Amino acid sequence: MYLVKTSPRALFAALIPLAIVEAVLMVFAIAGGQVVSDPEGVPAPDLILTLYGGRMAINAAFLFAGHIVLRQWTMSSRFAYALMGGVMAAASYGIAIRNHIQLAAPGDGTVVTFGLLPTIAGMIGGFLYSQFAGLSPVARAAGPSPAANPAETPPPLVFDGPVRVRTSVAGVAIAALMPAVLATLLPYTLLPLLMNGFADKSTAHIFAAVIPAQTFLVMLVISVIPATIFMLCLHHVARAMGRRSAWEYAAIGGAAAFACALLLAFMAPLLAVLTVPAAFCGAVMGALYRRFAGLEPVPLPEPVIATDPEALVGADHPSRHQHGVILSN
Structure with a gap:
């Protein structure tokens, strides 16, 4: 334990x-x-x-x-x-x-x-x-030292079988917050311009703090559900491809986000400027998800419910490739 x-x-x-x-x-x-x-x-x-x-x-x-x-x-x-x-x-x-x-x-x-x-x-x-x-x-309860009796020392738990990336709700939630977090960084680049528009510096400082906070909440409401769906799709695509490393998840996330932004750009050309930021955001989301999701063993095959013992033969068995004949009277 x-x-x-x-x-x-x-x-x-x-x-x-x-x-x-x-x-x-x-x-x-x-x-x-x-x-x-x-x-x-x-x-x-x-x-x-x-x-x-x-x-x-x-x-x-x-x-x-x-x-x-x-x-x-x-x-x-x-x-x-x-x-x-x-x-x-x-x-x-x-x-x-x-x-x-x-x-x-x-x-x-x-x-x-x-x-x-x-x-x-x-x-x-x-x-x-x-x-x-x-x-x-x-910590073990007080008793004889395991070194004194090596035969009673349990072997360390190891696993060398097939593994896959877990489906993690918390990992999806953390990754889905990234569009809002990255979008909040944009107002900080415009703060000097925004603050010059106020004669009262105290009011300027308040708005300098409110605008990023408002951006975060607005983007959180707008993007959290699409980002969650995107992250789930990305995870299952990466799992189907047998990818497990953070770099592979980042590459798949960046490519998928770039493709989505490109499709939106065909419908609204002004959105073409978002293709590169979207690819970066998708890569960050994929890497973050992989960091927090962890690994799990590949599940064993589901048990088969059989009613006919004669049907329990392999795919290469001759009975699978030919039909028996019953001559009718």
Whole structure:
């Protein structure tokens, strides 16, 4: 039996999705607070940093506590850690709402809706923790040393049979986020031009933060379902071709995305400029999926339900190539 290791590096990786979501929600809270409740003022940077740091500290503490609980329960599956991450992120969000660790409270009827993003990010974070931390064998109970009796030492588990890339829901979810993440990088190249259009620099800074956040959410809503379908198709095509390496998945993803963008360009020529970015995005999606999916043994053939024992013969058996004759009276 194995347990997930305790790793600060894995905890840091698990906090990345939560950090992005918390930053997006805080940016919208700042923008909404300035436009609606306090048009003349902007929250002090110290207050913003304190609230953001407090939220991330709560998230980190809850994730670590959930990891310790799963170790006590000797649970190490990816599903268990993803579920733990979602529960802990939802609990952290509830504590923040109850204790006003936020710039602005969600509007009436939106508390649960706003909590979905941290919950999903927490599930991805829990999955990332289990991926980056690695596994370690459970310590044996006190007793004679295995070296004292080599005959009782169990051989290490190895497998040299055929393998294939797993179908991973979490891997698909992470890969499906890449179009939104990469599209969010575009507004940063235009920020100097956008900020020059505002006379008030405080307003310019807020919009400089809001525009990438808005781009991320809009692209997330638009692209997550098509990207999920694309990733599932890519995975099954690569599996049918017998490809297993990350480079092969990246090449197949880039070629498939380029072909899709090229087909769209025939219908709308203006979309031709997206062919190269689409190929890059597809390659990143394929490589990321392969990184987080892992391998599994090829399943054994399905058992055959037979009612006639005489039919249990091979394909090359003579009875398969000729028919018996029954002479009728």
